[in-house]
Amino acid sequence: MKLKFLCTKLSGTGGTETVLVKVLNHLVTQNEVELVLADEPVKYEWLDKLDQKIKVKIYAGRFEKLIKVAQLFLSADKNTCFISLSPKIIKLGAKIKQLLHKHYTLLSWIHFSLADQDMFDAANTIPLADGHLAISSPIKSELMKYGVPEEKIRLVYNPIEPESAELPSYADDKPHFFYAGRLMLAGQKNLGELLTGVAHFDGALLDMYGTGVDAKKCEHKANELGIADRVTWHGWTPDLWQKIKQRPTALVMTSTYEGLPMIMLEAIARGIPVVSSRFNGYRDVLKDGENGFTYDVGDLAGLEQALHAVAQTTFEPQAVKQSIAPFYLENYFANLEQALVELARN
Numbered sequence: 001m002k003l004k005f006l007c008t009k010l011s012g013t014g015g016t017e018t019v020l021v022k023v024l025n026h027l028v029t030q031n032e033v034e035l036v037l038a039d040e041p042v043k044y045e046w047l048d049k050l051d052q053k054i055k056v057k058i059y060a061g062r063f064e065k066l067i068k069v070a071q072l073f074l075s076a077d078k079n080t081c082f083i084s085l086s087p088k089i090i091k092l093g094a095k096i097k098q099l100l101h102k103h104y105t106l107l108s109w110i111h112f113s114l115a116d117q118d119m120f121d122a123a124n125t126i127p128l129a130d131g132h133l134a135i136s137s138p139i140k141s142e143l144m145k146y147g148v149p150e151e152k153i154r155l156v157y158n159p160i161e162p163e164s165a166e167l168p169s170y171a172d173d174k175p176h177f178f179y180a181g182r183l184m185l186a187g188q189k190n191l192g193e194l195l196t197g198v199a200h201f202d203g204a205l206l207d208m209y210g211t212g213v214d215a216k217k218c219e220h221k222a223n224e225l226g227i228a229d230r231v232t233w234h235g236w237t238p239d240l241w242q243k244i245k246q247r248p249t250a251l252v253m254t255s256t257y258e259g260l261p262m263i264m265l266e267a268i269a270r271g272i273p274v275v276s277s278r279f280n281g282y283r284d285v286l287k288d289g290e291n292g293f294t295y296d297v298g299d300l301a302g303l304e305q306a307l308h309a310v311a312q313t314t315f316e317p318q319a320v321k322q323s324i325a326p327f328y329l330e331n332y333f334a335n336l337e338q339a340l341v342e343l344a345r346n
């Protein structure tokens with residue numbers, strides 16, 4: 001099968017890129033695989049991790065990318081399956097297919113919640129695809145609310161590699177929390193809430209990995225809360241798990257919305273529990289008391305309770321790892337390959 005993955009606005013440092021590398025490197029062993037980036041990524045290092053057999057095309061200018069992507073659809077045959085991470089490209093591909101009676105397959109593979117965003121008109125773009133790969137149960141439900149028949153959706157989740165090694169614990173008895181991702185004080189990542197929660201937990205330490213436009217605002221907030229000496233800012237770290245040498249108490253996420261965060265899976269795969277807000281999609285991964293604790297966004301008392309609970313609970317690393325068995329590579333790829341065959345056939 002000819003598989004062409006279509007993407008826009010990738011930073012080069014996020015979880016979506018991690019998933020793409022794993023998925024494309026696996027699929028290229030049995031298929032002809034091409035990755036099309038309709039915007040230049042901010043960082044290119046992740047592309048070096050792709051198998052050399054994968055063709056990579058990068059388009060820059062506004063009109064150039066429109067023309068080049070349109071040409072991809074125009075030249076495609078019935079054996080071509082487009083997998084788009086971009087709603088706008090789905091709309092373009094669907095229009096060309098309808099007007100010119102093309103026979104390629106067009107699938108959506110969206111990596112964030114459709115309901116909790118205002119970047120595009122989800123109801124009038126996503127359903128135009130022939131089929132859909134859903135990375136979480138809420139995204140599947142959202143697709144069905146937009147009128148997509150259930151038989152056109154396959155729930156595939158995201159892939160993660162099991163980790164056999166276990167990190168040593170910290171020598172002290174202090175809670176060591178960490179966050180990894182874009183630094184956004186408000187909005188999606190809602191880090192003001194995280195910093196406030198840590199400020200209310202006497203003695204708790206916080207490691208922050210990542211960068212973003214709000215980096216200075218986040219540091220200022222930590223100073224304002226009086227916890228500057230308890231927060232360490234590491235900046236963007238290309239090899240996060242090489243940097244983390246000791247087992248943190250928990251990953252903490254205070255997001256207002258997400259798709260299925262890779263950092264959450266990466267932490268649990270290493271036996272590290274997670275404290276998370278109850279954004280759409282968390283239920284596929286997090287089970288209170290088994291691999292972490294959850295709270296409602298905006299409920300600071302709930303966040304503080306969850307932080308204390310995870311610090312006071314003894315989690316068996318192996319049990320935490322096993323809690324996400326369906327996401328491990330062997331299970332994931334068997335499910336994904338079956339989904340692609342079934343959706344392309346339809």
